Amino acid sequence: MPRKPTASDSSFIVKVSPRGASRLKDGHVWVYRSDIVSADGATPGSVVAVTDHRGQFLGSALYSSSSQIAIRMISHDVVADLPALLRQRVADAISYRQPFVHDTNAYRVIFSEADFLPGLIVDRYSDILSLQILTQAMDSEIVRSTVIAELTERLHPSSIVERVDPRVRQLEELPPRASGLLQGEKTSTVFNMNAVQFKFEALEGQKTGAFLDQRENYAAAVQYAHGEALDAFCYQGGFALHVAPGCAQVCGVDSSRPALEVAEQNAALNHAQLKDKDKEIEWIEANAFDLLKDYSSSGQRYDTIILDPPAFAKSKRDLDAALRGYKELNLRALKMLRPGGILVTCSCSYHVSFSEFIGMLADAARDARRNLRLIEARGQAKDHPILLNIPETAYLKCVVASVT
Numbered sequence: 001m002p003r004k005p006t007a008s009d010s011s012f013i014v015k016v017s018p019r020g021a022s023r024l025k026d027g028h029v030w031v032y033r034s035d036i037v038s039a040d041g042a043t044p045g046s047v048v049a050v051t052d053h054r055g056q057f058l059g060s061a062l063y064s065s066s067s068q069i070a071i072r073m074i075s076h077d078v079v080a081d082l083p084a085l086l087r088q089r090v091a092d093a094i095s096y097r098q099p100f101v102h103d104t105n106a107y108r109v110i111f112s113e114a115d116f117l118p119g120l121i122v123d124r125y126s127d128i129l130s131l132q133i134l135t136q137a138m139d140s141e142i143v144r145s146t147v148i149a150e151l152t153e154r155l156h157p158s159s160i161v162e163r164v165d166p167r168v169r170q171l172e173e174l175p176p177r178a179s180g181l182l183q184g185e186k187t188s189t190v191f192n193m194n195a196v197q198f199k200f201e202a203l204e205g206q207k208t209g210a211f212l213d214q215r216e217n218y219a220a221a222v223q224y225a226h227g228e229a230l231d232a233f234c235y236q237g238g239f240a241l242h243v244a245p246g247c248a249q250v251c252g253v254d255s256s257r258p259a260l261e262v263a264e265q266n267a268a269l270n271h272a273q274l275k276d277k278d279k280e281i282e283w284i285e286a287n288a289f290d291l292l293k294d295y296s297s298s299g300q301r302y303d304t305i306i307l308d309p310p311a312f313a314k315s316k317r318d319l320d321a322a323l324r325g326y327k328e329l330n331l332r333a334l335k336m337l338r339p340g341g342i343l344v345t346c347s348c349s350y351h352v353s354f355s356e357f358i359g360m361l362a363d364a365a366r367d368a369r370r371n372l373r374l375i376e377a378r379g380q381a382k383d384h385p386i387l388l389n390i391p392e393t394a395y396l397k398c399v400v401a402s403v404t
């Protein structure tokens with residue numbers, strides 16, 4: 001019979017306050033530093049046994065000595081063999097996706113807490129894996145080598161690169177480290193999503209490369225986009241390239257010249273797919289706020305407008321300003337859409353809830369004196385799982401609406 005775990009099974013014991021304990025009992029996996037009663041000399045990045053203030057065992061966690069999120073739970077049980085647990089979690093993350101991640105060879109393989117591997121993100125771009133480490137525990141040599149070995153055995157990548165966010169390492173008090181190859185030599189490849197091809201440069205670009213979380217929304221947009229289309233905040237052309245075959249004309253706008261250069265190369269990769277071979281997507285380097293303002297006052301009209309701006313609310317404090325920003329953009333877009341037009345509008349700010357986003361859109365529709373009918377309310381692609389007891393894992397909103 002399995003032995004009932006006790007707190008003494010792990011060398012370090014972290015005691016949490018009643019508030020921290022009730023958060024864990026509610027199914028969340030984080031405890032903030034302010035809810036730590038004692039950490040009993042726990043070392044940076046160690047596996048710790050977590051107890052409530054009475055000493056009752058609550059599970060095992062990964063400890064950070066510097067982050068505001070002091071512990072992230074990793075198991076309800078005692079963790080005697082961390083590498084074995086990590087190998088199993090990596091294998092589980094890969095098989096979890098198999099039934100529903102298709103029409104792509106680029107997807108998120110591991111999404112941190114949502115795959116029970118807090119602090120680890122792995123994206124696949126065809127034969128290259130891109131890895132991000134966000135915590136002290138995941139940065140240890142044993143964790144790195146275990147994860148890399150398991151990923152290699154199961155996915156056989158040509159290479160594995162690490163993308164480093166220097167700010168994260170600073171917050172975790174980890175020594176500076178450069179982005180670079182961890183295994184293999186290949187740093188560029190071509191991947192496809194929904195039969196659209198994209199270039200991938202593992203050591204350039206924002207995030208780890210593309211916005212994989214929009215993959216299913218690209219496919220949704222294709223169903224409704226028509227006529228003259230504008231993709232504001234187009235980055236490397238994710239939406240623009242998807243909708244181009246079904247539209248008469250497409251214009252992609254972004255403030256980043258390097259992103260537009262890749263967008264143009266991506267367009268060339270997909271040229272064969274365009275029915276009208278002379279059709280070219282127009283890429284414009286501009287501030288989308290200014291461009292929408294200028295175009296709407298000069299009477300420019302569209303049949304499809306896609307809005308996918310960067311996160312406006314980085315914290316709860318920014319919420320009001322963020323909602324004003326979203327409203328301004330959406331209001332301008334609504335005024336420029338022809339009757340029967342399609343608005344595809346997104347927010348990747350976790351701090352803006354779905355209902356706040358819909359409320360903002362309703363306000364914008366009222367101010368623009370347009371009727372907006374909701375066709376689809378969507379979120380992030382399924383390879384970015386949402387864990388219901390961890391609200392922070394749900395962040396992307398994508399609304400497809402028809403304007404009259």
Ligand code: SAH
Pocket residue numbers: 210211214232233234235236237238239253254255256259286287288289308309310
């Ligand atoms: N829709 C894209 C992702 C967009 S990410 C895709 O599916 O791949 C947000 C983009 O907005 C980034 O490319 C960034 O360069 C751009 N951006 C940020 N501020 C901007 C502004 N004021 N005007 C235009 N583009 C902006």
